[in-house]
Amino acid sequence: MFEALLITQPESGYRCELTQLDEAQLPASGDVTVRVDCSTINYKDGLAITGKSPVVRSFPMVPGIDFAGSVTQSDHPKWKAGDRVLLNGFGVGETHWGGLSQMARVKGDWLVALPDTLSERDAMSLGTAGYTAMLCVQALQKHWADAGVAATGRPQEADYLKSLGAASVIDRNDLSAPGKPLQKERWIGVVDSVGSHTLANACASTRYGGAVAACGLAQGMDLPASVAPFILRGITLYGIDSVMAPMAQREAAWDALAKTINREQLASITTEIALPDAIAAGSQILAGQVRGRLVVKLKA
Numbered sequence: 147m148f149e150a151l152l153i154t155q156p157e158s159g160y161r162c163e164l165t166q167l168d169e170a171q172l173p174a175s176g177d178v179t180v181r182v183d184c185s186t187i188n189y190k191d192g193l194a195i196t197g198k199s200p201v202v203r204s205f206p207m208v209p210g211i212d213f214a215g216s217v218t219q220s221d222h223p224k225w226k227a228g229d230r231v232l233l234n235g236f237g238v239g240e241t242h243w244g245g246l247s248q249m250a251r252v253k254g255d256w257l258v259a260l261p262d263t264l265s266e267r268d269a270m271s272l273g274t275a276g277y278t279a280m281l282c283v284q285a286l287q288k289h290w291a292d293a294g295v296a297a298t299g300r301p302q303e304a305d306y307l308k309s310l311g312a313a314s315v316i317d318r319n320d321l322s323a324p325g326k327p328l329q330k331e332r333w334i335g336v337v338d339s340v341g342s343h344t345l346a347n348a349c350a351s352t353r354y355g356g357a358v359a360a361c362g363l364a365q366g367m368d369l370p371a372s373v374a375p376f377i378l379r380g381i382t383l384y385g386i387d388s389v390m391a392p393m394a395q396r397e398a399a400w401d402a403l404a405k406t407i408n409r410e411q412l413a414s415i416t417t418e419i420a421l422p423d424a425i426a427a428g429s430q431i432l433a434g435q436v437r438g439r440l441v442v443k444l445k446a
């Protein structure tokens with residue numbers, strides 16, 4: 147038996163609770179069994195745990211869109227017992243049982259070898275957020291010339307963001323209201339996890355020949371923009387999807403993270419929580435109350 151979060155849809159609504167499962171209950175469609183060491187709480191996990199948005203598409207469901215751990219059994223040619231692996235996306239935690247569980251059974255084709263220099267905890271401190279951020283950086287690399295502006299709705303965190311590398315910090319309200327189609331050129335590259343007017347304004351303020359990588363919708367799904375920045379400034383808008391990204395792109399992103407990440411700094415922004423606390427953390431991340439990264443420790 148092992149512990150997991152389980153989401154069910156009883157007649158009275160939607161429930162996420164800590165439960166005990168048997169290995170025999172793990173999805174038969176997987177060909178690799180993994181002892182999960184760590185998982186994490188992403189915005190999408192918050193949506194799944196609370197049921198605020200219909201990201202879970204079959205019930206019962208174990209949430210958790212990512213995890214790191216060790217293979218215990220494999221019918222897949224690439225993996226054998228003892229291999230250290232990580233997983234991001236592929237519908238895990240949405241349509242296939244996920245990582246907020248001490249054991250998981252998934253398709254071997256979805257797994258990435260955990261880079262030697264990263265611990266399971268490091269990998270989940272980075273999590274899908276860090277991996278997606280690296281996909282954005284790699285998309286922008288041929289445009290990127292300088293680094294530096296971070297936008298936040300929490301101005302009290304400006305020093306914290308500067309300690310992580312932001313040269314300057316702006317109020318996110320500067321970007322979140324409807325703006326002109328073409329604005330003062332402010333940056334050469336943007337990673338946007340917000341969407342809506344913020345993404346439109348980010349494009350309108352990108353310097354000639356620069357680029358924007360769009361990966362999220364924290365403000366909204368809409369994109370109230372014009373073609374002006376594209377046809378008058380030649381900017382590029384990259385769409386970034388971490389969930390179904392091809393394996394070569396995943397491996398390149400994790401390789402770059404393993405080579406570039408400052409592990410001390412990563413540890414300093416990480417808070418470790420236990421599995422039962424993941425339920426409350428799901429609501430907290432949606433309420434914007436989480437700072438840094440939450441790692442859910444699963445290995446007993």
Ligand SMILES: NC(=O)c1ccc[n+]([C@@H]2O[C@H](COP(=O)([O-])OP(=O)(O)OC[C@H]3O[C@@H](n4cnc5c(N)ncnc54)[C@H](OP(=O)(O)O)[C@@H]3O)[C@@H](O)[C@H]2O)c1
Binds near residue numbers: 364
């Ligand atoms: N494309 C992909 O494959 C992919 C992968 C991972 C995540 N995502 C998406 O990326 C987004 C962020 O995910 P996450 O896990 O990084 O969540 P997160 O840790 O909660 O970060 C979201 C941040 O966005 C800011 N924010 C929230 N509401 C906002 C608003 N109305 N306007 C402007 N900024 C706002 C907040 O920053 P401040 O408090 O500092 O202002 C918040 O901390 C989500 O939409 C998620 O679905 C997409």
